[in-house]
Amino acid sequence: MKRYIILRLLYTLVVIFGVSILVFIVTHVIGNPVNTMLPLQATDAERMALTHKLGLDKPILIQLLDFLKSVIRLDFGNSWWQQIPALGIVLKRIPATLILVLLAFALAITLALPIGIIAAYKPGTFIDRFLTNSSLVGICFPPFWIALMLILLFSVRLGWFYTSGYGTLKHTILPVVTLAFVPTGHLIQIIRSSMSEQLNSQYITTARAKGVKETVILLGHALKNAATSIVTMFGFDLGRYLAGEAAAVEVVFGWPGIGMLIVDTIGKQDFPLLQAEVFTVAFVICFINLITDISYGFFDPTIRY
Amino acid sequence: MSNSSSNKLGIKFEEPKKPNSFLKIFLLHFKGNGIALVALFVLISIIFISFAAPLFAPYDPAKSDIMQRLKPPTLSPSSKGGFPHILGTDQQGRDVLSRLIYGGRVSMGVAFTVVLIAGIIGIAIGIISGYYGGWVDLFLMRLVDISSSFPGLLIALTFVMVLGPSQRNLTFALLFVGWMIHARMARSQVLTIRETVMVEACRTIGCSKPRIFIVHIFPNILSPLITTYVLEMAHMIGAEANMSFLGYGIQPPASSWGLMIGDGRQYITVAWWLVVFPGITIAISVLCLSLIGNWVKDEFDPMKLDRKH
Numbered sequence: 001m002k003r004y005i006i007l008r009l010l011y012t013l014v015v016i017f018g019v020s021i022l023v024f025i026v027t028h029v030i031g032n033p034v035n036t037m038l039p040l041q042a043t044d045a046e047r048m049a050l051t052h053k054l055g056l057d058k059p060i061l062i063q064l065l066d067f068l069k070s071v072i073r074l075d076f077g078n079s080w081w082q083q084i085p086a087l088g089i090v091l092k093r094i095p096a097t098l099i100l101v102l103l104a105f106a107l108a109i110t111l112a113l114p115i116g117i118i119a120a121y122k123p124g125t126f127i128d129r130f131l132t133n134s135s136l137v138g139i140c141f142p143p144f145w146i147a148l149m150l151i152l153l154f155s156v157r158l159g160w161f162y163t164s165g166y167g168t169l170k171h172t173i174l175p176v177v178t179l180a181f182v183p184t185g186h187l188i189q190i191i192r193s194s195m196s197e198q199l200n201s202q203y204i205t206t207a208r209a210k211g212v213k214e215t216v217i218l219l220g221h222a223l224k225n226a227a228t229s230i231v232t233m234f235g236f237d238l239g240r241y242l243a244g245e246a247a248a249v250e251v252v253f254g255w256p257g258i259g260m261l262i263v264d265t266i267g268k269q270d271f272p273l274l275q276a277e278v279f280t281v282a283f284v285i286c287f288i289n290l291i292t293d294i295s296y297g298f299f300d301p302t303i304r305y
Numbered sequence: 306m307s308n309s310s311s312n313k314l315g316i317k318f319e320e321p322k323k324p325n326s327f328l329k330i331f332l333l334h335f336k337g338n339g340i341a342l343v344a345l346f347v348l349i350s351i352i353f354i355s356f357a358a359p360l361f362a363p364y365d366p367a368k369s370d371i372m373q374r375l376k377p378p379t380l381s382p383s384s385k386g387g388f389p390h391i392l393g394t395d396q397q398g399r400d401v402l403s404r405l406i407y408g409g410r411v412s413m414g415v416a417f418t419v420v421l422i423a424g425i426i427g428i429a430i431g432i433i434s435g436y437y438g439g440w441v442d443l444f445l446m447r448l449v450d451i452s453s454s455f456p457g458l459l460i461a462l463t464f465v466m467v468l469g470p471s472q473r474n475l476t477f478a479l480l481f482v483g484w485m486i487h488a489r490m491a492r493s494q495v496l497t498i499r500e501t502v503m504v505e506a507c508r509t510i511g512c513s514k515p516r517i518f519i520v521h522i523f524p525n526i527l528s529p530l531i532t533t534y535v536l537e538m539a540h541m542i543g544a545e546a547n548m549s550f551l552g553y554g555i556q557p558p559a560s561s562w563g564l565m566i567g568d569g570r571q572y573i574t575v576a577w578w579l580v581v582f583p584g585i586t587i588a589i590s591v592l593c594l595s596l597i598g599n600w601v602k603d604e605f606d607p608m609k610l611d612r613k614h
Contacts, residue, residue: 128350140591145584245456266466
């Protein structure tokens with residue numbers, strides 16, 4: 001187990017380095033930051049001065065080495081937009097995203113578990129088809145559109161919640177509900193398919209023959225064995241949402257999370273800030289993946305690390 | 306004895322009727338899954354209407370009429386006696402239905418281009434990686450792992466930040482994000498096909514590598530790849546809408562469904578129709594593609610033995 005975790009952490013480092021190099025290549029080889037930072041009418045001398053100041057006149061390999069050194073020191077330089085250390089800006093945005101995403105996923109799993117189990121328990125019936133089809137419909141709408149619809153209905157027409165902002169419960173409910181749509185749909189589908197696979201297997205028939213109660217069969221036997229696939233899907237979605245996949249929803253609700261910061265960064269063309277974001281995001285995703293992998297051992301005792 | 310025959314034991318049995326027309330064979334594939342047939346029909350209609358936009362759009366999508374701005378959906382003819390603005394008009398008095406039809410051209414076009422090219426690149430890489438194995442495979446798959454554990458949105462936004470927002474760059478960015486799933490899918494399929502007697506036999510009689518790839522391996526892995534194609538198309542429509550909504554995708558005066566929602570957002574309290582209709586159109590397209598993708602997966606799965614024909 002210990003060896004496994006150490007190997008995984010090493011792998012995480014490789015991933016973070018790989019992704020950092022990828023972003024470096026995209027930003028420094030394909031594009032030129034100087035062109036995007038200066039106005040069009042800037043003189044050649046101004047361009048040269050800025051190029052020198054940013055260290056962009058050095059050979060590209062030296063730049064890459066400098067960049068990798070800064071990644072190791074966790075120092076991405078000052079944000080060009082806000083003139084303060086970039087990593088600090090990113091870290092300050094994490095709590096908002098964390099609250100939003102964790103609440104949304106708590107809501108998603110609370111809804112998806114009973115719905116998915118009912119659908120798997122009565123396969124082919126009207127209720128199964130109704131539940132699975134509506135979960136499919138739910139994930140077809142773009143989240144930012146759902147956000148706008150909820151604002152229109154609950155904030156504008158009914159006046160129950162605020163349209164945007166951050167801080168109180170009245171700000172929080174709509175973004176959480178919006179964000180929960182897609183993970184709920186994904187989870188219902190995976191819970192239904194993995195549960196029905198388990199319910200069709202022989203040990204369930206044996207358990208039924210022995211006279212085990214249906215609730216114990218469902219929750220104790222089938223759900224426990226279906227858990228690895230459910231956790232995989234949960235972890236995958238959770239990682240992506242924490243990593244800013246929900247940017248559009250954060251923008252609509254004016255929620256000061258990491259997704260909104262990413263969108264702002266793109267608008268301001270702030271390279272150090274972008275690199276700090278990429279680093280943070282890669283770290284978060286690797287961390288969630290690690291937790292997911294370790295959790296398999298709890299559900300499936302045959303897995304050894 | 307035209308339709309029945311008897312074997313040695315003298316037991317009569319009916320020979321299965323063979324479907325005789327193309328249409329019947331086609332419809333047989335939808336047995337028990339009528340909703341997929343409806344989805345196919347709706348999707349083909351959307352694609353046809355989008356690509357033949359000038360034939361169907363009642364108005365010029367870019368022509369503004371300031372007297373007609375933000376008019377709600379109506380069935381009565383417009384002021385000049387033209388076709389009614391059945392989905393209303395936007396903040397510049399442009400007909401929403403026409404913009405939706407022309408926007409579909411862009412949304413569908415971008416998604417289709419991305420999936421087509423990403424599919425070709427991804428499948429080629431996946432087949433090579435799966436067939437050769439070893440270091441090539443290890444390197445390529447680590448690359449795929451690293452980039453696909455990463456949110457596609459962030460990579461696509463980085464590309465657009467560097468290259469500048471435009472339809473071409475958006476296509477390029479989504480391509481960069483989109484090829485990996487095809488590669489992974491093709492690789493996993495090749496790994497199973499590679500060990501079959503068929504490929505072994507080909508190698509023994511001295512088929513060239515490209516011949517084995519194209520003539521023997523590719524047709525055998527087609528159905529899961531088509532599933533991936535269709536489902537990825539749905540995914541890419543969503544991704545394009547997301548990028549355009551944020552303002553880093555399609556740029557005005559061109560339009561796409563996502564951009565229409567983004568533009569209409571600030572008028573949502575006075576003109577709900579600007580946002581509602583593009584969203585429903587996106588959802589219907591994505592839903593149809595998902596249903597068709599699931600149908601292809603179920604219907605053409607070689608492991609499924611209870612085939613009806």
